[in-house]
Amino acid sequence: MIEPADATPAAKLDDAGTSTDRARPPTLTEMSHNAGSVRSMTRPSAPGASTRALPAVDGTEPLIWARGLVKRFGDFVAVDQVDFDIEKGESFGFLGPNGAGKTSTMKMISCMSPLSGGTLRVLGMDPAADGPKIRSRIGLVPQEDSLDLELTVMDNLMVYGRYFDLPKKVIRERANRLLEFAQLTERANDRVDPLSGGMKRRLTIARSLISEPDLLILDEPTTGLDPQARHLLWDRLYRLKQQGVTLVITTHYMDEAEQLCDRLVVMDKGTFAAHGTPRQLIDQYSTKEVVELRFGADEHENIAPKLDGLAERIEVLPDRILLYATDGDETLSEVHRRGFTPVSALVRRSTLEDVFLRLTGRTLVD
Amino acid sequence: MGYFAYQYKRTWRSSITTSFLYPILYLAAMGVGLGSLVDKHSHTVDGVSYLIFLAPGLLAGTAMQIGGNEAMYPIMGAIKWMKTYFAMLATPLRVVDVLRGQLGWIAVRLAIVSSIYLGVMAVFGAVKSWYGILALPAAIMTGMAFAAPIAAYSARQERDVGFTTLYRFGLIPLFLFSGTFFPVSQLPVWLRPIAYATPLYHGVFLCRGLVLGNLSLWPAVGSAVYLVALVGIGYWLAGISFKKRLIV
Numbered sequence: 001m002i003e004p005a006d007a008t009p010a011a012k013l014d015d016a017g018t019s020t021d022r023a024r025p026p027t028l029t030e031m032s033h034n035a036g037s038v039r040s041m042t043r044p045s046a047p048g049a050s051t052r053a054l055p056a057v058d059g060t061e062p063l064i065w066a067r068g069l070v071k072r073f074g075d076f077v078a079v080d081q082v083d084f085d086i087e088k089g090e091s092f093g094f095l096g097p098n099g100a101g102k103t104s105t106m107k108m109i110s111c112m113s114p115l116s117g118g119t120l121r122v123l124g125m126d127p128a129a130d131g132p133k134i135r136s137r138i139g140l141v142p143q144e145d146s147l148d149l150e151l152t153v154m155d156n157l158m159v160y161g162r163y164f165d166l167p168k169k170v171i172r173e174r175a176n177r178l179l180e181f182a183q184l185t186e187r188a189n190d191r192v193d194p195l196s197g198g199m200k201r202r203l204t205i206a207r208s209l210i211s212e213p214d215l216l217i218l219d220e221p222t223t224g225l226d227p228q229a230r231h232l233l234w235d236r237l238y239r240l241k242q243q244g245v246t247l248v249i250t251t252h253y254m255d256e257a258e259q260l261c262d263r264l265v266v267m268d269k270g271t272f273a274a275h276g277t278p279r280q281l282i283d284q285y286s287t288k289e290v291v292e293l294r295f296g297a298d299e300h301e302n303i304a305p306k307l308d309g310l311a312e313r314i315e316v317l318p319d320r321i322l323l324y325a326t327d328g329d330e331t332l333s334e335v336h337r338r339g340f341t342p343v344s345a346l347v348r349r350s351t352l353e354d355v356f357l358r359l360t361g362r363t364l365v366d
Numbered sequence: 367m368g369y370f371a372y373q374y375k376r377t378w379r380s381s382i383t384t385s386f387l388y389p390i391l392y393l394a395a396m397g398v399g400l401g402s403l404v405d406k407h408s409h410t411v412d413g414v415s416y417l418i419f420l421a422p423g424l425l426a427g428t429a430m431q432i433g434g435n436e437a438m439y440p441i442m443g444a445i446k447w448m449k450t451y452f453a454m455l456a457t458p459l460r461v462v463d464v465l466r467g468q469l470g471w472i473a474v475r476l477a478i479v480s481s482i483y484l485g486v487m488a489v490f491g492a493v494k495s496w497y498g499i500l501a502l503p504a505a506i507m508t509g510m511a512f513a514a515p516i517a518a519y520s521a522r523q524e525r526d527v528g529f530t531t532l533y534r535f536g537l538i539p540l541f542l543f544s545g546t547f548f549p550v551s552q553l554p555v556w557l558r559p560i561a562y563a564t565p566l567y568h569g570v571f572l573c574r575g576l577v578l579g580n581l582s583l584w585p586a587v588g589s590a591v592y593l594v595a596l597v598g599i600g601y602w603l604a605g606i607s608f609k610k611r612l613i614v
Contacts, residue, residue: 073614110456112452112455112456112613113613113614114613131460132458132459132460133458135456135457135458136457136458138456140456142449142452142453142456144449145449146448146449146450146452146453147453148448148450148453149448160453160457163454163457163458163459164457164458165458207453208456211457
């Protein structure tokens with residue numbers, strides 16, 4: 001077992017899990033009342049059952065099942081003892097700043113990177129033993145496109161399909177459908193190199209679907225794309241979800257997570273800072289609404305203390321003050337009643353971004 | 367799996383053209399042009415005209431260059447730049463499949479280029495024996511004896527500076543001094559053992575002997591075993607390098 005040097009209380013809870021009498025992990029409902037940091041994102045198990053034991057193989061087994069998952073590179077711990085279940089047909093998000101351990105987790109799930117510790121079952125199989133078999137049922141959209149730039153769009157799909165040992169006829173038939181789906185039909189015989197970023201991304205997604213996978217893993221699918229390309233991609237992913245494909249998505253775009261994910265975890269420094277549905281996370285970690293106030297430069301630090309008591313939480317940023325409140329309009333009226341006239345004021349609904357920034361901090365991470 | 371056959375599609379047009387042009391230009395310039403000078407003064411080299419002496423040497427030397435080249439940038443590029451190996455590894459393919467595919471492709475390319483070379487040689491009248499057909503597998507093995515160990519090296523490279531060094535201090539001297547352009551017996555006595563130890567010498571020895579039909583059995587077996595052993599060791603080392611680099 002791995003003992004993290006700086007084990008947080010939550011980590012210690014997981015370390016205790018090596019023994020079979022470990023308490024069952026809190027259920028989702030319990031979790032949503034627990035505002036503290038959490039590591040587990042698992043479905044409730046039978047009372048008294050060991051959470052370390054492998055899940056039952058009776059059709060109710062989750063598609064992905066991870067306990068105490070660890071990934072280390074030398075001394076650096078990229079993923080630090082996380083637990084999660086991903087059910088068939090759901091769309092599950094890993095959110096987090098750069099370097100949070102999302103990609104390492106994706107690589108372990110897609111059986112490309114061996115675990116440094118813990119247990120992982122994907123599609124009911126062990127990645128260490130059945131890597132090729134699992135990968136034959138997974139589609140992977142890596143963070144960096146790995147298309148063959150010198151081949152045509154169609155040939156990229158043909159070659160990739162051959163890697164899955166599919167007959168050429170089947171690949172060609174699927175490729176035509178996928179190009180339609182990815183809106184690339186008219187580029188089928190063009191080389192990949194000069195295509196736009198959005199087109200390459202769509203082709204990468206089409207390519208990952210050539211084997212008709214049960215599980216699609218998308219590592220930052222829309223990073224670097226313009227809004228049109230992003231919306232098109234979202235639409236395509238939404239359709240896949242409707243068709244019953246299980247999606248696992250990493251992203252640092254909150255709107256993307258809100259659009260696509262049924263459930264998500266916020267990852268930070270290799271552990272889970274929070275989990276739940278987008279709505280649950282907002283309810284739990286933020287208020288219903290947020291009032292953004294802008295005053296003159298340098299005034300924010302002075303004014304903020306005088307707004308005390310107007311909101312559940314007040315955050316002072318260099319360019320604005322954020323008031324986290326249940327009723328934004330009411331709070332804003334109160335601000336005016338106290339005699340403050342901000343240069344601009346905005347009342348908006350709380351978003352996942354507020355949750356994200358609260359949980360992972362505003363400092364820049366690289 | 368035959369998937370490397372697909373990669374062939376990428377560059378076949380340009381590679382076929384150079385595959386024809388390279389031997390024709392070389393044989394015309396060096397064999398006919400330079401050869402006429404050589405033949406005028408000493409009449410023969412090792413008992414044959416210079417063109418006929420040179421041609422099998424060039425065959426083996428070209429196989430070495432292709433084997434080496436194809437195992438340098440394409441492999442490092444597939445890891446570092448294009449990430450194509452990682453795309454393959456997201457599929458049911460294993461690291462060993464990727465390695466076999468890459469080396470298999472190099473062998474296919476060597477077979478194509480060497481066949482063309484042999485054909486051009488035949489047209490120039492430089493294939494004197496039916497054993498010359500066996501020069502094709504000999505040339506492929508020569509190329510692979512370089513490709514496999516160099517693949518092991520390339521897979522570990524972070525930058526391409528090593529390739530220039532390898533080229534300058536490895537492949538080019540070998541190309542010039544391994545009995546390709548003149549018999550090793552022309553080298554100073556102390557240099558000869560080094561030449562005999564190089565893989566290209568054995569490749570040239572085999573190709574020349576087969577094309578001229580004057581090869582004796584045991585030295586030929588010795589050279590062939592040497593080349594096969596290099597391919598085997600290279601393959602084994604490349605397997606280690608590929609795993610180390612691709613599974614992280």
